[in-house]
Amino acid sequence: MSAQIIDGKALAAATKAEAAAEAAALKVQGIEPCLAVILVGKNPASQVYVRGKVKDCGECGIKSLELRMPETTTQEELLAKIAELAADKTVNGILVQLPLPKQIDERAVIDAIPPEKDVDGFSPVNVGRMQTGQPCFLPCTPAGCIRMIESTGTKIDGKNAVVIGRSNIVGKPAGPCCLAGPKKCQTVTVCHSHTANLKEICANADILVAAVGRAGFVTGDMVKPGAVVIDVGINRGADGKLHGDVNFEEASAVAGYITPVPGGVGPMTRAMLMKNTTQAAAMQNGVAI
Numbered sequence: 305m306s307a308q309i310i311d312g313k314a315l316a317a318a319t320k321a322e323a324a325a326e327a328a329a330l331k332v333q334g335i336e337p338c339l340a341v342i343l344v345g346k347n348p349a350s351q352v353y354v355r356g357k358v359k360d361c362g363e364c365g366i367k368s369l370e371l372r373m374p375e376t377t378t379q380e381e382l383l384a385k386i387a388e389l390a391a392d393k394t395v396n397g398i399l400v401q402l403p404l405p406k407q408i409d410e411r412a413v414i415d416a417i418p419p420e421k422d423v424d425g426f427s428p429v430n431v432g433r434m435q436t437g438q439p440c441f442l443p444c445t446p447a448g449c450i451r452m453i454e455s456t457g458t459k460i461d462g463k464n465a466v467v468i469g470r471s472n473i474v475g476k477p478a479g480p481c482c483l484a485g486p487k488k489c490q491t492v493t494v495c496h497s498h499t500a501n502l503k504e505i506c507a508n509a510d511i512l513v514a515a516v517g518r519a520g521f522v523t524g525d526m527v528k529p530g531a532v533v534i535d536v537g538i539n540r541g542a543d544g545k546l547h548g549d550v551n552f553e554e555a556s557a558v559a560g561y562i563t564p565v566p567g568g569v570g571p572m573t574r575a576m577l578m579k580n581t582t583q584a585a586a587m588q589n590g591v592a593i
């Protein structure tokens with residue numbers, strides 16, 4: 305293996321330490337940052353994610369409200385809960401764990417979260433602000449990816465970045481918005497299931513972000529020698545273990561830097577949520593941290 309590992313756990317710990325320092329600074333000013341996490345139903349993966357978020361809050365000195373609603377919750381009931389939290393001045397961030405049961409329209413729920421409390425960065429207002437380079441909450445996964453890329457010290461000006469995947473929560477924001485921001489100056493290609501010549505495009509990427517949802521999708525021949533490879537994928541294998549979208553063994557023989565799964569993008573995503581929550585608390589109270 306030639307690639308250096310980008311240690312997501314260590315970077316996440318440093319990021320959470322930043323969030324903890326910000327939370328402490330806010331408390332000195334009489335402000336207790338608070339994140340409300342709503343879980344509808346009993347999706348096993350969602351329960352794990354929510355538990356993790358609540359634990360992270362505790363570690364960062366952020367108050368958390370874990371609100372569990374039954375699988376049979378109606379859209380009206382969920383929207384009423386969001387409206388209640390939106391009006392509560394002691395709640396700074398509202399996160400609704402996705403996916404939602406089928407009787408609830410995810411878009412309507414995301415739209416109902418006020419942009420200033422939308423710490424997931426999914427609301428149309430935050431997405432629009434991100435697209436136009438205005439201050440906003442960046443979605444946690446792509447924001448974590450950016451920190452991981454920056455941690456390598458790789459000069460990104462003028463480089464080719466390729467993102468595989470175009471979902472609203474990962475691929476789209478990771479591509480044109482975060483990577484091609486005014487100070488980033490690289491050329492970004494966002495690929496998807498209809499992209500022709502995917503292998504060739506990937507093999508020309510100095511920075512390759514895989515958010516496909518298919519274990520081992522990125523093979524060694526798709527990686528440019530020395531590239532930074534960020535593996536967003538979380539896929540549960542038949543062996544019960546978590547696997548990334550990148551064939552780690554093959555890709556790490558070629559790449560310059562690579563993230564592992566687990567222990568890569570996952571922990572960074574959670575850490576960025578803590579940062580967004582302290583930022584939300586500061587903004588809503590008109591203080592700088």
Ligand code: NDP
Nearest residue numbers: 445469470471474496497515516517536537538569570573
């Ligand atoms: P989605 O299923 O919403 O999107 C997958 C994307 O991959 C789509 O845009 C799809 O293209 C594209 N795709 C699928 N097959 C191919 C193919 N053969 N060639 C090229 N592109 C393809 O997934 P998410 O974005 O939500 O998640 C992606 C992965 O990241 C999952 O494994 C998920 O678990 C993980 N994840 C990890 C997080 C973390 O914190 N580490 C957070 C969020 C997600 P098309 O649009 O054309 O269908």
